[in-house]
Structures are given as C-alpha cells and as structure tokens.
Amino acid sequence: MIGSRRQILIRKILVWIALILGACFAGLPVLWMVSSSFKSNLEIFAYPPALIDESFSFQAYEAVLSDPGQLRFFFNSYLVAILVTICTVITSILAGYSLSRYDFRFKKVLSLIIIGVQSVPPITLMIPYFGLIVWLGIYNSYAALVLTYMVFTLSYAIIMMTGYFNTLPRDLDEAVMIDGGGSFVTLWRILVPISLPGIVAVGVYTFMLAWNEFLFALTLTRTNDMRTVPIGIHLLMGQHSFEWNQMLALSVLGSLPVLILFLLFQRYFIAGMSAGSVKG
C-alpha cells in the first residue's frame, strides 16, 4: 500500500480516540454505579461528585448480605434460573434432535410456531396467565416461574440446538443405528457429548434470560419469600426513603452471576446472542 507511515499513524490515533469514546459510553455508567455503591447514602448526590470519596465503605453490601430477606431473593433467583436452565436444555435437545434428524408431516408448521413464539409479547400472556396459574394451583410458587420462563427460553434454545445438530453429519448417528442402537441411545451417547459447546451456549444464554426476568416474577408471585432479585430491587425502590447505596449494592451483587458467566463463557454467550439474527 502507498499510505505513508504518517498517514497510518494518524489513522491509528483516530481509531484509538473512537475506541476510548466508545469505552466511556459503555463503561462509565457501570463504573459510576459500582463506585456509588461504596458511598454513604448522603454522599450519593454530593456536590461536586467524586468517583471515590471519604465515605467509602462496604456498609451497603453488609446491609444487603446480612438481611435474610434480601438473601432469600438471591436463593430464589439461583434456584429458578438453574431449574429453568436444566429443563430448557433437556427439552431443547429433544426438540432439536427431532427437527434436525427427522422429516415429518407437520415439521414446517411446528418449527414456524416455535420461531413465532419469540414475537408473542409477554404482556399479552400476562393477563390470562394470572387465571391459568391460579387454576393450575401453582400461583406464588417456583413452578409458576419455571414454566412461564420456559415459554421464552425454549424458542431460542430450540433454534440454537437444531442449528447445532444440523452442523453434525448424519453418518454419525446412522452408524450407531445400524449397530442396533435406538434413536434415543444415538442421541444420548453420540450427539449430546459432541454437542457440548452448543449445549453450553444454550445453558448460559438461558440462565441469563431467566435471571433477568421481571414481569412474570412481579405478577405471578405474591409473597416476598418467592421473589427474585429484580423484584427485590423494585421493592427497595418503592420504599419511602431511597436507600440508594443499598439498591446499588443489590444491583451490583445481582449482576455478578451473569457477569461471571459472561466472562467465563464469552464465546458461548456471544453465540447465544447472535443465534436469532445470524444464519448458521
């Protein structure tokens, strides 16, 4: 290329300026939230604002972690998110296997319905859910949350699993079939072990969706011992005096599980994010 060194240097500087501006846009709000969670409630809106001031302490975290009510939110969130993840992974493996390996009469219609579920607004389902969940006798229970969350996690999970199975050659399972293995044995012994990356992607993404859900957790639970972290934050907000530092500490603690999953399983996480929009 003819571009002189000077030109390349200028372009490099411009790229770095853009890069840092973008980093400020994405990262500064988060940094401010974390730093504010270490301030005393009086200093949150102090003038002039400082990233770290003399009121720095872990007091808000202590308050959250020593409150059994708040810890219960975490327990509930973990339990529900893990149950949703397990159920979604198993169900989507079975469904993905069916859609990837069999040709059957209503395949097109059924896969269309599964894709279409993504577009059903949660708020539309919320009104009948209330009655339905009461009728099923699971109002204000973990079952209510696990089952309703699955409506919104299954769609992606099945699309991702089907896509993953489609990348694996059919010869693999046919070899086992000829040796006398049934279809279930084939799925369990052959396809599942080599699909582990796809399964992890489904699991990580499902966990995040379940951990973050708000609307159904708000409407399908009544007592605080059934409520999850996002609702816990909402409840703190509704109180008369705003305990900003506690709300922020709860927010930071509530973000950690997904943040850690994201950092550990970045590649799988990203695979989950782009599953709906990028073909392949």
Add this chain to the structure above:
Amino acid sequence: MVSVSPSDISRSSRIGWEQRKRKFLPYAYLSPTLILLAVLTVVPIVTVFLYSLFDNVIVNPNPPEFVGLENYEEVLTHRKFRAAVGNTLYFALASVIVHFIIGLSFALLLNSRLLGTNVKAFFRVLYILPWVFTASIIAILWRLLMNPHGVINFVLLEVGLIPELLEWLSDRKLAIHSVTFINIWSGYPFYLVSFLAGLQGIPDDLYEAGRVDGGNAWQLFWHITLPQLRPIIISLALLDFIWTIHQFTLVWMTTGGGRNTEVLSTYTYKAAFSSYDYSEASATAMVILAICTFVAIFYVRSQRMADD
C-alpha cells in the same frame, strides 16, 4: 414356490412397527415442547382474545357479557391509548435506528486492522457490557445518573451545554427521549455482536476485487459491506423492533409510564392491575400482539430467504 414362514411374518410386522415408530418418534421428541407451548401460549392467546370480546371478565361481580368489538372501539378511540401508540412507535423506531448506527460503528471499529487481537478482545468485552445487566438494574443505574443532582447534569452544566439542572426523567418533554436513550444504551450490544459475526463472514476476495477496481474505503463500505450485511440488518431490525415493543420493565422502573412516556405495555399493565379493567387490558394486549405478529411475519420471511 411361495411359502411364508412364521419368521417372515414377524419380520414384516416388525418393519411395519419400525415404520410406525419412525413416524411417531419425531412427535414424541417434540412433545414436551408442544405440550408446554399449547398450555402456556396457545390457550392463553385464545383466552385473552375471548376476554377482549366480553365485558366484566375476571374479578367482577357481574356476569361476563358479550360485547363483540366494542372494547376495541373504545380503546382505539381513547386519547391516552393513541398517545401510547405514538410513544411506542417513537420508542421502537428511534431505538432500532440508533442501535443500528452504534452497533455497526462499534463492529467496524473492532474489526479494524490497525488494532491487535488482545486490544480487540478487551474492548469487545467492554462494549458488550450493557447487555449483561437486567432491565431493572439498568433502570436504577440511569435513575442515578439522570437524577437532577446526578453526575450527568453536573458534567453538562460545568461544560456549559445546559443552562440549568434538567429533570431528565420527570420533565414531560424530556422523559420519553431519556427513556429511549436508556433503551439504546442497553440494547446496542446485540447488534454489535451480530455485525461482528457478519463482518467476519465477508470473504476478503470481495474487498481485494473492489480495491483493484479502484474503490476507496467509503465505496467499499457502501458497495460491499452493507449489501453483504443486508440479511443480518433486516432480521436484527425486525427482531429488535418486536423486543422494544415488548419492553415493559425499563419504562415501568424509570418513569412508571408517567410524564408522557406511556407505552403500550405499561398502558396494558395499568389497565389490568391498577384499574382492574381486564376487558380493556385484553383488547390492548391483542393490539400489541397484532403489531408484533405483523412484524414477525416479515421476520420469518427474511429467515426463510436466508435459508434458501
């Protein structure tokens, strides 16, 4: 000589059984999904549709009364409902457009040849960060920043960009823009990630050929990058539009739908759980479903085209 031995019969019936099993198996594997979706999607949608045609449904001492499309007529002529439709469309369209611009810019930046692999990896994590946070936490975060005594007002005032402290989330004119901005901040990483995947899928030969033909950077972007990303852009925009219309938590926890920021989802929630007018709520819920289904048809079509 034709003779049928008992073993032949059992074999042929076994083949028949195998064939039936093969026909039945795919449905068996799908059955958990189908049962769940039937009970928790199909039944509720039918129910909410029926509710919308009746008055006095749920928690009402009077017996339900069939009123046909009256609930829809009432809702669609309601001034507040129309305002909610307008707000929702602004919220969704502005979000989709700005998401696209930010997502593509960041993706192009992270795809630059002038940066090392580690630098790219680090900034990629940083840029995706907003996606990790749940809507209720994002709401808290921005209520902190956008507080009249918060850091945003402080910085803008010091720099001289604003003459006085602004009420970002409680000013009737500003609030809808502030909420839209928050949604933009929280949603662009989805585009970024998809565009990064898309950019890596564009073969280098295309750019080589473009350069040989004397194209400059802008021409290469316009004639190669954008057309190559087209399928992704279309499905992203449609999906995002649907998701933004679904958005409830962010609006609910920042403004509660007040201050002229009412969107369809908060309107429906209030009709159901504040006014206990489930008939009206069901009608608006059906309107939201209709909008989303309309957009979803285009989404499914675009996916089909990508598959062919």
